[in-house]
Amino acid sequence: xxxxxxxxxxxxxxxxxxxxxxxxxxxxxxxxxxxxxxxxxxxxxxxxxxxxxxxxxxxxxxxxxxxxxxxxxxxxxxxxxxxxxxxxxxxxxxxxxxxxxxxxxxxxxxxxxxxxxxxxxxxxxxxxxxxxxxxxxxxxxxxxxxxxxxxxxxxxxxxxxxxxxxxxxx
Amino acid sequence: xxxxxxxxxxxxxxxxxxxxxxxxxxxxxxxxxxxxxxxxxxxxxxxxxxxxxxxxxxxxxxxxxxxxxxxxxxxxxxxxxxxxxxxxxxxxxxxxxxxxxxxxxxxxxxxxxxxxxxxxxxxxxxxxxxxxxxxxxxxxxxxxxxxxxxxxxxxxxxxxxxxxxxxxxxxxxxxxxxxxxxxxxxxxxxxxxxxxxxxxxxxxxxxxxxxxxxxxxxxxxxxxxxxxxxxxxxxxxxxxxxxxxxxxxxxxxxxxxxxxxxxxxxxxxxxxxxxxxxxxxxxxxxxxxxxxxxxxxxxxxxxxxxxxxxxxxxxxxxxxxxxxxxxxxxxxxxxxxxxxxxxxxxxxxxxxxxxxxxxxxxxxxxxxxxxxxxxxxxxxxxxxxxxxxxxxxxxxxxxxxxxxx
Numbered sequence: 001x002x003x004x005x006x007x008x009x010x011x012x013x014x015x016x017x018x019x020x021x022x023x024x025x026x027x028x029x030x031x032x033x034x035x036x037x038x039x040x041x042x043x044x045x046x047x048x049x050x051x052x053x054x055x056x057x058x059x060x061x062x063x064x065x066x067x068x069x070x071x072x073x074x075x076x077x078x079x080x081x082x083x084x085x086x087x088x089x090x091x092x093x094x095x096x097x098x099x100x101x102x103x104x105x106x107x108x109x110x111x112x113x114x115x116x117x118x119x120x121x122x123x124x125x126x127x128x129x130x131x132x133x134x135x136x137x138x139x140x141x142x143x144x145x146x147x148x149x150x151x152x153x154x155x156x157x158x159x160x161x162x163x164x165x166x167x168x169x170x
Numbered sequence: 171x172x173x174x175x176x177x178x179x180x181x182x183x184x185x186x187x188x189x190x191x192x193x194x195x196x197x198x199x200x201x202x203x204x205x206x207x208x209x210x211x212x213x214x215x216x217x218x219x220x221x222x223x224x225x226x227x228x229x230x231x232x233x234x235x236x237x238x239x240x241x242x243x244x245x246x247x248x249x250x251x252x253x254x255x256x257x258x259x260x261x262x263x264x265x266x267x268x269x270x271x272x273x274x275x276x277x278x279x280x281x282x283x284x285x286x287x288x289x290x291x292x293x294x295x296x297x298x299x300x301x302x303x304x305x306x307x308x309x310x311x312x313x314x315x316x317x318x319x320x321x322x323x324x325x326x327x328x329x330x331x332x333x334x335x336x337x338x339x340x341x342x343x344x345x346x347x348x349x350x351x352x353x354x355x356x357x358x359x360x361x362x363x364x365x366x367x368x369x370x371x372x373x374x375x376x377x378x379x380x381x382x383x384x385x386x387x388x389x390x391x392x393x394x395x396x397x398x399x400x401x402x403x404x405x406x407x408x409x410x411x412x413x414x415x416x417x418x419x420x421x422x423x424x425x426x427x428x429x430x431x432x433x434x435x436x437x438x439x440x441x442x443x444x445x446x447x448x449x450x451x452x453x454x455x456x457x458x459x460x461x462x463x464x465x466x467x468x469x470x471x472x473x474x475x476x477x478x479x480x481x482x483x484x485x486x487x488x489x490x491x492x493x494x495x496x497x498x499x500x501x502x503x504x505x506x507x508x509x510x511x512x513x514x515x516x517x518x519x520x521x522x523x524x525x526x527x528x529x530x531x532x533x534x535x536x537x538x539x540x541x542x543x544x545x546x547x548x549x550x551x552x553x554x555x556x557x558x559x560x561x562x563x564x565x566x567x568x569x570x571x572x573x574x575x
Contacts, residue, residue, distance in 0.1 A: 102226075105230060106226075106227075106230075109227060109230055117230075118233075121230065121233045121234050121237060122237055124234050125234050125235075125237040125238045125241070128234075128238070128254075129238055129241070129242065129247075129250050130250060131253075132253070133253050133256045133257055136253070136254065136257050137257055137258070140226070140257075142257060142258050142261075143258065144257075144258060145258050145259050146258070146259070152352075153352075153448075154256040155256075156342070156343075156352060156353060157252060157255075157256065157280065157281055158249075158252060158253060158256055159343070160252075160281050160323075160342050160343070160353075161248070161249040161252035161253070161280075161281075162249050162253075163323045163343075163344065
């Protein structure tokens with residue numbers, strides 16, 4: 001099969017903090033939000049796309065992620081590739097603190113990148129799984145909106161659930 | 171699509187912005203349609219940072235909680251599902267929606283799971299440990315097929331002997347088994363002779379508690395300190411023991427009338443009442459439900475659901491008749507390996523044929539109990555009875571004076 005010369009078409013994205021990123025079209029198409037837009041407006045590809053909900057820090061991390069995953073997918077599937085993908089994902093998440101994890105999730109949700117969003121949501125689930133109720137509240141910046149009586153009932157419920165569990169299990 | 175409209179705004183065209191989409195994606199109040207988004211960029215970043223997690227789109231929060239519920243499916247990790255439900259009201263609502271009852275999922279999650287019917291088509295395997303020194307019995311969910319030592323604590327029952335009867339107080343807390351405790355959930359009372367028993371539930375069995383609107387619950391709690399509602403006494407089952415026709419040379423006969431479960435529950439398409447919350451905990455409930463103490467109240471008068479019509483009889487369980495094994499010279503029941511020590515206490519309960527259309531004894535074992543060690547017994551139960559009811563019925567087997575040589 002002969003292939004026509006493929007131009008590496010670039011799309012320009014502007015982040016909330018006014019940085020402009022030029023990305024290859026293939027990568028931009030990983031963002032379903034953008035893909036849908038271009039599907040509906042095929043003539044708009046020359047325009048700069050504003051992303052008022054994404055910071056430059058987030059976008060550069062997301063672009064890196066999509067680039068790497070595109071490269072992985074281009075190679076033949078094998079268990080060693082799967083292993084490499086797993087390791088890449090673990091590393092991607094490991095170094096990030098809770099704040100940046102949250103920002104990435106909201107950005108991935110806005111840009112509608114399903115695989116990244118699933119991976120990040122799982123990372124959050126893993127981070128709060130074994131933690132106390134207070135830790136989870138702090139992590140999410142949530143207020144305890146229970147009355148003292150309800151709080152007592154919650155404590156009793158948790159006592160039952162944690163009964164017999166080593167208190168140092170956190 | 172909100173994206174398209176941002177572009178159109180920039181070009182000075184009027185676009186239509188879906189309000190819902192905007193709110194959900196941006197996580198804060200919608201901006202004026204004619205406002206050029208590009209001019210807002212710096213303001214947007216700050217607002218974005220502040221609103222962040224507290225206004226997390228509900229579908230993302232739900233996704234995270236679903237992942238936790240799915241991965242923590244066995245005990246002890248399942249405690250994390252309970253912990254997440256204690257974070258705040260919103261989380262509790264979501265988690266309660268995600269977690270299915272034991273009848274559907276086969277899993278025990280919240281304490282209320284112990285008051286809900288067991289799984290259909292499979293037995294939940296538990297075991298009971300007896301502590302003779304403090305007259306207390308402990309019920310555990312078996313976690314390991316091979317061992318009866320590896321379990322999740324479920325309930326505790328303490329024997330209280332009185333002049334004319336004996337009570338077994340049942341509690342969610344192994345260290346606090348008393349009637350006045352907030353963890354009291356019911357009791358078993360035996361008659362003087364030890365031949366008849368009544369199981370009492372601290373709350374009405376047909377109490378299908380609905381979750382009230384958040385706003386109204388908050389208002390009520392702000393206006394007054396809701397008193398802890400005292401536990402009632404609702405008879406939910408009657409157990410009787412009799413000698414069989416062979417007198418004490420044959421296995422005793424056991425009958426359980428489950429007042430709170432209709433006979434239709436075991437028919438195809440039948441349902442059994444499912445409590446959804448502990449009323450005295452004030453979580454998700456309207457605090458001022460009437461409660462009353464009574465010695466032996468039948469439940470008909472309180473909150474009859476569509477299940478307890480006049481035509482519907484109560485479910486009656488009887489013990490499966492053992493067969494006499496001529497060679498081994500003993501009475502035998504097939505416990506499928508779950509019972510290993512011969513004991514007069516061992517039994518299997520099936521639905522009594524007088525409920526069903528056929529005259530045949532039902533084959534489906536709903537409750538099975540038997541000895542495996544000096545003070546260790548297995549208890550397996552399934553729909554339509556709950557762990558609490560099963561435990562209470564098994565306790566009667568310890569107490570009854572009807573014996574067999």
